[in-house]
Amino acid sequence: MTKLNKALSLIILVLIAVSCKKDRDTNFTLNGHIKGIKKGVVYLQKNGDSSDIVDLDSVQIQGEPNFSLHTNIDEPILMYLKLFKNDGEEHYIPFFADKGITEINTTLKNFNFDAKIKGAKQQDLLNEYTDMITKFNNQNLDLMQANFIAQKDNDTIALDSIIRRSNNLIKRKYAFIIQFAMNNKNSAIAPYIALYEMPNANPKYIDSVYYALNDTIKNSFYGKKLNDIISNRNSAAE
Structure with a gap:
């Protein structure tokens, strides 16, 4: 195995370890699927103490429509799934989150309107x-x-x-x-x-x-x- 391959393997192992640690250290997971997406960035957000929106987690999408975002929450609260696709527009899906897993399935074409959300009873x-x-x-x-x-x-x-x-x-x-x-x-x-x-x-x-x-x-x-x-x-x- 070449030095380059060894380095790449080490990086992959580190990323996997970080991802696993994140899963263990958080109590909320958002599993999402955006049909038709090839490239973009998704953000898990909530309102801050003021009117500002706070980023809690993010994932860059490169060809794979499935993604997971993680954070810690103390109680049911409204959150946002934001999609950035470099088109000059804001794309948000608001949803109520609670501890556990929430699933959001939607499409790139109608990101907000096609959203199907399964998760918290709220x-x-x-x-x-x-x-x-x-x-x-x-x-x-x-x-x-x-x-x-x-x-x-x-x-x-x-x-x-x-x-x-x-x-x-x-x-x-x-x-x-x-x-x-x-x-x-x-x-x-x-x-x-x-x-x-x-x-x-x-x-x-x-x-x-x-x-x-x-x-x-x-x-x-x-x-x-x-x-x-x-x-x-x-x-x-x-």
Whole structure:
């Protein structure tokens, strides 16, 4: 064996050892597959203490569509799978992670929209939530199109009907969001939704979600953030 071959073999062994050590030292693994990818970099990310995004792990892809990313987490939290493919655009898949293994299968062509995520039970709830929100949003798009046609035709009767239906849709959407959070008060998804999906809701509904949480969820990452929002709002009102 030549010196070059020996050196290459040593490098490979070191990389394998480092990879195995990383697997042992972390409690979360993201296994991913991106159909159609030939080259790029994938990142495992989360929100930092401020609004910054923090890189937790990364892998360079060279022809192999399968990859694994690793980190340590203390509790369920929203993370991001980011793909960099040097096209000047940002490509993210948000997902709820918990200790253990999460699997994400997607495509290069529709990286975000084709994502199939299997893992934490909080992610299952997030999938259920986003599926329903998508239905509301699609109904809103239909109403916007109908409104455009009614305005073009100067059909005031149709416009009045569309406005009523639109207002009713908004009420039903917010009612669903609030009820979904309340129905899942024992999950980290509840304070997360109250924080990021109810910005224009009446404060009493946000308070209701928080006070319905059990102590474990109140002391979770999102539970504490929700408490801070409520406390700051109450202090400002005094």
